[in-house]
Amino acid sequence: MILSRVADALYWMGRYLERAENITRLLLVTEEMASEVVGLDEPLARGEWNELRTIFPGPDTAEEQVPRALRALAQATLYELAIDPLHPYSIFFSLKKARDNARTVREALTIEVFVTLNETYRELEGYTRRQIADGPGFRSALAATQRGIFATAGAIEQTLARDPGWLFLELGEEIERVFRTAVVLRLKLPALLSPAPTVDLPLFHSRWRALLRGLSSLENYRKVHGARMEAEDALRFLLFDPHTPRSLRFGTAAVKDLLERISGGRDLSLPARVIGRLAADIAYQGQDLLGDGKSLDFLDHVLGELGRVHDTLSTAYFGT
């Protein structure tokens, strides 16, 4: 057992670390997709950027603040989501929060974990708006940050004792991960499930591939389905595949497992029961949920239940 305050800080450290990686990955994927299709289908490129802005909303979402010109839109989004210190969903902000939380509980971490995280943060801190505005510069900066986050996750895996502190850190990571998957799917699916009859098929497949890549699942999908891209297969994969770490099924099962271990053989806590029901729904009734429009309603339900898990954690464990 650990201090409630420490559990709380580790949970948020896990969430912010995972969030930083999610933003990094989705930025990299979006930038690549948008710059590739800009000549072919400019509205699509603009749509990609705007969707990303919805997934990671800034403090000021007023319509007139969003740049009209595509290039300006891309550059503003890159800057805001990468290094803007005031944007609540910038990589910088998230890493800073992860590090701030780590600093308050350094005694609960190993030196390796703290130093790797701190180095990653400090490297990103060194980038300027100008470096980010330049395509290759941006890619190398973000790739370095992503490697740093992976190294931190590696240090956690390699050096932390599997004690209750580790469980809360992992819980934060898993909740953030599955939540972000659900948000991305909820936002991207409407367009991807009912394409216009005149759709350019190769481009349509590119968008599915980008979605899979945005959820680190393209290679895993290919291992199961090969290079054949079918919307329904891809959707099923992202929702129900039991092995890919960013599917809803995998994520809810992971959260359930962690919350059961945190309950430690006592009566299951309220968040453990909420996630238990949700994970069971996904694992056993999944196939029934795919009819017309049902998947979107289901995603709304998933998002609501994940929110409940998060809210009930505070009263169950953090004493807040």
Place this chain on the structure above:
Amino acid sequence: MNWETATSGYDEVFDGADHRPRPHYAPLISILESFTRENLERRERLQKLALMNQGITFTVYGEKEGLERIFPFDFVPRIIPASEWKTVQDGLVQRITTLNLFLLDVYHEQRCLKDGVIPADLVLSRKEYKRELLGLTPPKKVFTHVVGTDLIRSETGEYLVLEDNCRCPSGVSYVLENRTLLNRVFPEFFASYPVRTVKEYPTLLLNTLLLVAPRPSQSPVVVVLSPGIHNSAYFEHSFLAREMGVPLVEGRDLLVEGNHVFMRRTHSKQQVDVIYRRIDDDFLDPLTFRRDSMLGVPGLVNVYREGNVALANAPGAGVADDKAVYAFMPELIKYYLGEEPLLAQVPTHVGLRRDDFRYMTEHLGDLVVKTTGDAGGYGMLMGPFSTKKERESYLAVMKRNPGNYIAQPLVHFSSHPTHVNGRFEPRRIDLRPFILNGDRIRVLPGGLTRVALRPGSYVVNSSQGGGSKDTWVLAPREP
């Protein structure tokens, strides 16, 4: 290589008219001379990077919130031969013994006040004297579990006590980290010296704390209590908790129930036996001391009074390191131990005494004036370096409360070669050894050497532009 030597005060390294290195520094100087300038600079860069990446930082007050700085580190180590250290160590043991006897006395019979060894009103008027704790005996009669005593060296090289820190002396984490860092960046320094280890400190500290646990048989729970991440010494609080393997807690993590102290944990409460608190007395318990304290634990002092929790250092111990009480230490040592002080100290004028205060007001330009309650170099006037205007306004404030001030002549304390801008230049240094008071009094063989990085400066405090050095205490050579 160009070595500049000290123009005033004792030079720690170079001796006599021909400026030859003292024998214990000769090997180090020749190793340093074997480095090229580029190589030194490269090593220095590595060292700074290591400090930043490891987050070995402190917070500066009064600047923008959350500003982290690294504590500048100078790689030229300070070396103390075994024979010199023996004097320091014996003197410190004598001093800490006296401080504890003094504390026990002023909170009980007050013999030293009745016998006129120290003026009663001087002791009883200190805000660090906690009359709420009168008659209370801390476990094992230990008031000061951890003391950091600041030493300087006179112009002849004699060690002088500048002040004792009996409340929450900080800096020991840098003692340990400086050793690790120096060994990483300049491993070749260590080959020719029998340097005594400082890495035992966390074990010794934990043993010291366990010794005063009220339930010694039931694997006592020790915690480090910190004001939180915004405190300037937060790194150290976290470091010590990590090194000792005990929880780091803040006031809000603790609660008092049924006259025991508990930690709030995820599934249940856990009783706490020993609190190594790094919070000042005033903030410890809003029910006993400052009511507005958000950092403390309501009811903690009552539990302490009942003997159900041990606090290190004991509340009320701060009166012993008061700068005015310091002036009477030589008399107190003789009074309690019947011994002559082994370590000399700086002559001190006490504002509370009318004659002393008159002398202070008349010689302000020659004196270093300090307020009795403050630490960290805050509220101080360096007379010889002050302007007339500064002295006048300081004097006006002083006159409102003379008892709050003490004054000392400026000691031209010792200098040590320090690497600044690619050159080795003399900079003034002091020394803070750490003393633990457990089954017996132990002095950690090492200490924090602080260095005034500005040329000519006498101010070594980290909050005022000071840095630090690794401090080597050498083992006696086999005969």
